[in-house]
Amino acid sequence: MAISIGERPARLAAILFIGALLYLAFLGRHLDLSIALNFPDRMKATIEQMTGASKANSSSITTQSGLAKDAHKFPTADLFLPHFAAVTQLQGMTMMKAKSGCSWPAMNEVNFQYSKETEWALKDRNDTELAFRRDEWHDYINHQLLPYAQYQDRFQGRGIVICAGNQKSLTRVRVILRALKKLGSQMAIELHYWGDEMSKESQDEISSLWPKMFFNDLSASTNILQSSHDNFFHINYQLKTAAVINSRFAEPLLLDSDNIPVVDPESLYETAVYKEYGTLFWPDIARTRPNNPMWAITNTECRMDEYEQESGQLLVDKRRFFYHLQLAAWFNNNHGDYYNDFLLGDKDMFRFAWHALKTKYGFPAKWLTSVGTLSNGFYCGHTFAQHHPDGNVAFLHGGLVKTLSKEVITWQRESHGGIFQVYKRSESDEQPLVNVNVTIVWDPASYMPNRPDNIAVALCTEFSEVVPRPLDELVPGFQKTFEDLGGYWMIES
């Protein structure tokens, strides 16, 4: 939710209050506080395949029917068009067939994104509805894609794309800039905002901090893809898919403003997996239910080896996937009211656009690691460590840090040197078929001495079977680094 500068305090308070209510409603609706999880084995096979595999030409990729087996190897967007035509000719999948791909013996031990009480989870959507929705995106793919040739001159080079307009997100961007500088990164950055959300003064100030800083107003009519913005009732996820498409970069790395790189992100572009797939998608903690309508709508059998997508970081080559991105944005923008019943915001729109278009995506072999605090034996995971394909931690995405109260952060900083104390990493983090017991738990901070009565309760990820280890083992010195980066702005203001 964007709060612009200079808002009067009463309005601000009202917005924060409503924001808190919406946030709770949102969590209630979207988080299944049930159980367990895990991720990547097929990566090993993939990497083995890859090391021998050079980029194939289109005639060696395409099969007779026009459907390509290794579509992800097409070097340019337009080579996909015959493949898309074949994709839209495939026989439609029924709900029963889509569900048959996943047969977890104990469904209540799997951590699904949506609760089993969700309307579509209780009662399967019928095949007529699924076929109608499938035809709808087929029609979009066959008749409405913006041609790559018309836009290719607008894209150039590599760079980081961040959606950031309001003061809070700009403060987070400054933390990212300090992190990149410390890593010796010189990557170009483009900030995407909405309308009058970002003043000229803010732009000048942030430009003075970075050698190559660009801005894009997503509300401007010059954008390739128009998006909508609803300040009050929605978290504006659709802006992320729009930002990727509208970005000036040919190879954008989409980054959330609360995501701190701990290696130079430019190294991601040099990995074998990115070179092969032209994408890097990162995993979330939850899985997609077998009867989620999206499987059948995209003609994809449910996958037990796949987590949902966490789009706090995402790398894509638009020269190859310009059309895939349009489908992701179409699910998200044009039909968000329908799809947001079973997909959470932008994050899985990318994954399912790739599934719909029968194209494999690239991802790191390691599933995420939880990072957080340990207080009198209570673990609170507030951050995801997401991995580089080389196995090291690449990003610390503090998705739940915003749920920690100022009192707890202050106390942790004073008595434990900060909030980046320990990590929990599953032993099976490279075995996607294994379910790790992952839950989201409430943290009432009962461990805190002289705890104020009205303290906000935080949300934490918990891997109950994993023993916490010092974070210094994975990201040495990050307690101090976070301090040096100005990470504690939220308790200093």
Ligand SMILES: *[C@@H]1O[C@H](CO)[C@@H](O)[C@H](O)[C@H]1NC(C)=O
């Ligand atoms: C593409 O690959 C096929 C099969 O590997 C080969 O016969 C053909 O000559 C190649 N075409 C080009 C333009 O490299």
Ligand SMILES: *[C@@H]1O[C@H](CO)[C@@H](O)[C@H](O)[C@H]1NC(C)=O
């Ligand atoms: C299928 O579901 C739709 C709602 O999405 C409903 O309008 C329709 O009547 C259902 N059809 C059948 C055959 O149950």
Ligand SMILES: *[C@@H]1O[C@H](CO)[C@@H](O)[C@H](O)[C@H]1NC(C)=O
């Ligand atoms: C998973 O862990 C939670 C505690 O976080 C526990 O309540 C639950 O019983 C565990 N589930 C399984 C299947 O072990």
